[in-house]
Amino acid sequence: MFHILLIEDDNTLFHEMKERLTGWSFAVHGIKDFSRVTREFTEIKPDLVMIDVQLPKFDGFHWCRMIRSQSNVPILFLSSRDHPADMVMSMQLGADDFIQKPFHFDVLIAKIQAVFRRVYQYNAEPALIKRWSGAAIDAETNMVSHENGSVELTKNEMLILKLLAEQKNKIVSREELIRSLWNDERFVSDNTLTVNVNRLRKKLDQLGIGKMIETKVGQGYIAKEEDGLYD
Structure with missing residues (x-):
């Protein structure tokens, strides 16, 4: 089972996504303290990180830098912001994709599976x-x-x-x-x-x-x- 760390402060959206992703046999983890994202990342050791741009304390770009300083784990940005600069920034920081909200859940699943196939030689067909x-x-x-x-x-x-x-x-x-x-x-x-x-x-x-x-x-x-x- 692949473990996904979902760094999202919208509690309703987090639980909706967790429920849907769990239905696809992914284990989904959230953040308890948004001032200690890196520490919780280290404890969870996820196979994929999905992160919002706008977060409490520090934005998603900050935490992407921190995670990238210690890991090459795949990172997907999820954001309602559609400014090209945000997309460019996420790629420059080493993110694997930038997905704009609102999104169709099937599109998100396809992108997650594509990342897993590339990084982990994951066969998505059974899913x-x-x-x-x-x-x-x-x-x-x-x-x-x-x-x-x-x-x-x-x-x-x-x-x-x-x-x-x-x-x-x-x-x-x-x-x-x-x-x-x-x-x-x-x-x-x-x-x-x-x-x-x-x-x-x-x-x-x-x-x-x-x-x-x-x-x-x-x-x-x-x-x-x-x-x-x-x-």
Whole structure:
């Protein structure tokens, strides 16, 4: 298991990213004291550092310099700032990439996997296949396989299933699903999501697991997981 140190002071964003990354089998660590980032880095010994530019005490560039003075660990900057000077600075300090917020989670995963392949000869292919409720979810081929057979999903059906499975046993709001699929919920009919989820359920019914996706009225949907096979 790869260990990621996420240096992010936005507590909500940190926990959201930690939950999503943990679903991809990464161990995610945070910072307890933003005045002692280097010390905590030394204690954790992460395989990858993701760091925001704007932080308490000192900015991300300062901590990048400090980390680079003692380690060649891969570093990815995450920032809502889009000034070219920030991107140039991060590269000059030895960062491996600069990712602007907000970002699509799949893009972040792809960049992380690219860094791991380059630095650690990591084979990312198995990470494309996730297990949920006894089924294998292959995002590359849009196939879901189960002991009862296999079904092929559309792009949107696969995105819905991935989002729900990554947050198994937790309610995913309709708004989050719509934003992830169509970017701006203002121009999408609420019924469009309902139709896609119903189609997904019907296909999963062929595998005997359609009932594992439940509707939470007025809230969203939840992918139940009873056997703990999602990894």
